[in-house]
Amino acid sequence: xxxxxxxxxxxxxxxxxxxxxxxxxxxxxxxxxxxxxxxxxxxxxxxxxxxxxxxxxxxxxxxxxxxxxxxxxxxxxxxxxxxxxxxxxxxxxxxxxxxxxxxxxxxxxxxxxxxxx
Amino acid sequence: xxxxxxxxxxxxxxxxxxxxxxxxxxxxxxxxxxxxxxxxxxxxxxxxxxxxxxxxxxxxxxxxxxxxxxxxxxxxxxxxxxxxxxxxxxxxxxxxxxxxxxxxxxxxxxxxxxxxxx
Numbered sequence: 001x002x003x004x005x006x007x008x009x010x011x012x013x014x015x016x017x018x019x020x021x022x023x024x025x026x027x028x029x030x031x032x033x034x035x036x037x038x039x040x041x042x043x044x045x046x047x048x049x050x051x052x053x054x055x056x057x058x059x060x061x062x063x064x065x066x067x068x069x070x071x072x073x074x075x076x077x078x079x080x081x082x083x084x085x086x087x088x089x090x091x092x093x094x095x096x097x098x099x100x101x102x103x104x105x106x107x108x109x110x111x112x113x114x115x116x117x
Numbered sequence: 118x119x120x121x122x123x124x125x126x127x128x129x130x131x132x133x134x135x136x137x138x139x140x141x142x143x144x145x146x147x148x149x150x151x152x153x154x155x156x157x158x159x160x161x162x163x164x165x166x167x168x169x170x171x172x173x174x175x176x177x178x179x180x181x182x183x184x185x186x187x188x189x190x191x192x193x194x195x196x197x198x199x200x201x202x203x204x205x206x207x208x209x210x211x212x213x214x215x216x217x218x219x220x221x222x223x224x225x226x227x228x229x230x231x232x233x234x235x
């Protein structure tokens with residue numbers, strides 16, 4: 001069965017510090033997708049990134065970057081120069097591709113990030 | 118384009134009562150999912166609709182939960198009778214249908230409904 005582990009339950013940093021969120025996953029599938037979502041205090045889950053298992057290139061989007069390493073089954077997320085608005089709960093999720101007609105997500109437990117001014 | 122909306126945002130009911138949650142997906146999205154997060158645990162999948170058909174309901178906890186999506190537009194999730202352990206946040210998500218790109222299915226989530234059963 002698929003599983004996602006986010007070992008860090010809460011991280012507290014001071015503004016402008018970098019913060020890295022760990023995500024480790026387990027799957028038997030050879031083709032799968034990994035996601036990161038952000039849950040701000042307002043409650044909705046905001047999609048950040050999707051990465052498929054064939055693409056191990058790291059990705060950068062503004063202050064956000066993602067490091068996908070298939071060899072260690074990890075998909076870590078780094079926020080550079082953190083800001084107070086980055087305070088939120090961040091979820092890593094996995095979707096297998098066994099079925100063609102849409103796939104359920106398996107979520108990690110989430111990491112709460114608190115950025116202090 | 119409007120996002121996924123859910124109603125109500127918060128519901129407080131007593132054990133044994135019935136509650137119905139509603140989800141309006143993004144217009145044109147065929148896939149609709151329900152998830153929930155109970156206190157202190159991960160967000161868990163409940164079920165998946167493709168248009169009006171239930172594609173996967175393997176996550177539904179028991180027969181007190183009934184989901185419908187008549188007409189393939191909005192969906193309702195009814196809990197009857199509600200129990201204390203049903204308390205949590207219920208999320209709805211939708212995604213477009215891409216037959217040829219199996220698995221390429223970014224789900225867009227609503228704000229959730231917080232259910233409290235007393």
